[in-house]
Amino acid sequence: MKLTDLMYFNKLVDLASFSKTAAFFHVSQPTISYAVQRLEQEFQQNLIIRSRSHGDIQLTQAGKLLQLHAQKIIQETIAAHEEIARLARPSLSFGLPQIIGNFYFPKLIKHFISHAAFENISTHEAGSDLLLQALKKHQLDMAMLSSITSIKMPGWQTVEIDRRKYQIVVNCQHRLAKQKMVAFSDLKNEKFVALKEGFVHPIAFRQLEEKYHIFPQIIYESPDINIIKKLIAENAGIAFLADIAVSPADKLVTLAIDAETTPEFIVSLVYRDDLKMPEIVDLAQELKNEVVKTR
Numbered sequence: 001m002k003l004t005d006l007m008y009f010n011k012l013v014d015l016a017s018f019s020k021t022a023a024f025f026h027v028s029q030p031t032i033s034y035a036v037q038r039l040e041q042e043f044q045q046n047l048i049i050r051s052r053s054h055g056d057i058q059l060t061q062a063g064k065l066l067q068l069h070a071q072k073i074i075q076e077t078i079a080a081h082e083e084i085a086r087l088a089r090p091s092l093s094f095g096l097p098q099i100i101g102n103f104y105f106p107k108l109i110k111h112f113i114s115h116a117a118f119e120n121i122s123t124h125e126a127g128s129d130l131l132l133q134a135l136k137k138h139q140l141d142m143a144m145l146s147s148i149t150s151i152k153m154p155g156w157q158t159v160e161i162d163r164r165k166y167q168i169v170v171n172c173q174h175r176l177a178k179q180k181m182v183a184f185s186d187l188k189n190e191k192f193v194a195l196k197e198g199f200v201h202p203i204a205f206r207q208l209e210e211k212y213h214i215f216p217q218i219i220y221e222s223p224d225i226n227i228i229k230k231l232i233a234e235n236a237g238i239a240f241l242a243d244i245a246v247s248p249a250d251k252l253v254t255l256a257i258d259a260e261t262t263p264e265f266i267v268s269l270v271y272r273d274d275l276k277m278p279e280i281v282d283l284a285q286e287l288k289n290e291v292v293k294t295r
Contacts, residue, residue, distance in 0.1 A: 001038075001039070001042050002035075002038070003073070003074070003077060004035070005035040005036075005038050005039050006039070006070040006073055006074060007025075007070075007074060008021060008025065008031070008032050008035040008036070009035060009036060009039055009047070009066065009067070009070060010067065010070045010071060010074060011024055011025070012032060012036070012048075012057065013057070013059060013063075013067050016056065016057045017057070018032050018033060018057075036048060039066065043062060043066065045060065045062035046060050046062065046063075047059065047060055047062055047063035047066055048060065048063050091120040091121075091122070092118065092120060092121045092122070092141045092142060092275075093121075093122050093124060093139070093140045093141050093142075094121050094122065094123050094124065094140070094141065094142050094143065094144075095123075095124050095125075095126065095131035095134060095135070095140045095142070095143030095144070095145060096108075096123050096124070096125055096131075096143065096144055097125065097126065097127055097128045097131065097144075097145055097146065097199070098125055098223075098224070098225050099146075099225050099241075099242060099244060099245045100128070100144055100145065100146060100244075100267060101123075101125065102225070102244075102245075103244040103245075104144065104161075104267070104287070107287060107290050108144070108283075108287070111282075111283050111286060111287075118279065124140065126198065127195065127196070127197075127198035127199030127200070127223065128145035128146040128147065128199060128200040129197070129198050129199060129200055129203060130198040130199075131143045131145045132145060132147070132151070132270075135153070135156065135270055136153065138272075141271065141272050141275060142269065142270060142271035142272065142275070142280065143269075143270050143271075144161070144267065144268070144269050144270075145200075145267075145268065145270065146200045146242065146265050146266060146267050146268075147200055147266050147268065148200060148203060148204050148207065148263040148264065148265075148266065149266070150266065150268075151266075151268050151270055153270075155272065155273045155274075156270055156271065156272060156273055157270070157271055157272075157273055158268050158269070158270050159268060159269045159270075159281075159284035159285075159288070160266060160267070160268050161267045161268060161269055161284065161287050161288055161291060162266075162267040162288075162291045163264050163265070163266050163267070164242050164243050164244050164264070164265040164267065165242070165243050165256070165257075165262070165264065165265065166201075166204055166240060166241065166242055166243070166257060166262055166263060166264075166265055167240075167241065167242075167243050167246075167254045167255060167256055167257060168182055168187070168238060168239070168240060168254070168255040168257060169229075169232055169238060169239045169240075169241050169245075169246055169252050169253070169254050169255075170232065170238045170252065170253050170255065171232055171233060171234075171235040171238075171252065171253070172251065172252070172253050173235060174235065174238065174253065176238075176253075176255060177253045179255055180255065180256060181255060181256040181257070181258045182255045182256075182257065182258060183257075183258040183259070184208050184212050184214065184257055184258070184259045184262075185212050185214055187214065187216050187238075188214040188215075188216055189216070190216050190217075190237075190238050191216070191217050191218075191219045191236075191237040191238070192216050192217065192218045192219065192237050192238055192239060192240065193218070193219065193220045193221075193222070193228050193231045193232065193236060193237040193238070193239050194218050194220070194221050194228070194239060194240065195221065195222065195223065195225065195228060195241075196221045196222060196223045197221075198223070199223070200265070201240060201241065201242070203263075204240070204263040204265070205240050207263050208240075208257075208259065208262065208263070211259075211261065212259075219236070219237055220236070220237065225241075225245055228241070229245075229246070229250050229252065232252055233250070233251070233252065242265035243265070244265070269283070269284045269287070
């Protein structure tokens with residue numbers, strides 16, 4: 001029994017016309033007739049009753065049963081083709097830090113859904129510095145991460161998506177809350193809550209410490225940005241964070257840093273040079289376009 005015979009039969013029942021069914025599949029009308037004959041020989045039963053006077057098609061009891069099973073067989077066959085084809089697509093491991101994920105993931109997810117190439121993607125969450133090391137060790141295929149300088153690595157393609165600013169984040173009752181800007185040199189006696197090593201934030205913070213020879217006290221470190229923001233909300237300390245880490249819903253106060261060489265929070269998409277996937281290039285370009293629109 002041929003799957004095409006079942007497909008012809010199923011569509012014939014739907015259209016109730018040999019000529020329309022033949023036109024639908026771009027085949028001759030006898031092709032449809034022979035398919036029905038083969039099925040009738042297979043099951044040793046008449047499947048349809050054709051009225052020569054009106055050209056109507058009626059199903060026999062056997063035909064009705066076959067139609068039910070044919071629909072299931074066709075659906076299962078299509079599903080099998082799709083699942084097996086999915087296995088042939090590359091499996092991609094994608095690194096995504098929490099802060100970048102929170103801000104950019106709504107933009108990413110629609111591209112993942114719309115491109116079949118991203119169906120076999122697995123995401124890995126960690127700090128940008130840890131993800132960068134994972135890329136260098138070829139433990140990831142691609143990552144969207146932050147840095148304080150442009151990323152250039154042999155064997156990898158880098159597409160810069162965005163550049164954001166670092167800022168000081170304080171509780172609304174903090175003594176600095178009414179200021180719009182603060183000098184880094186004025187923070188030497190402040191207590192900080194900070195993201196742990198492995199993120200790019202500590203790297204940027206150290207750069208400012210070394211430049212101004214000021215080393216504020218860090219009283220608590222966490223890999224979870226939400227914990228950091230809760231501690232600020234409780235006035236347990238202040239923080240040095242990228243601007244995309246804080247939203248109005250957090251009800252925290254952000255201060256610009258008055259420093260000539262404050263590092264930038266550079267967001268880039270980095271992927272293996274040997275990934276011959278135009279969808280990744282499209283993804284990077286569409287993200288850049290969306291960033292420009294929201295500026």
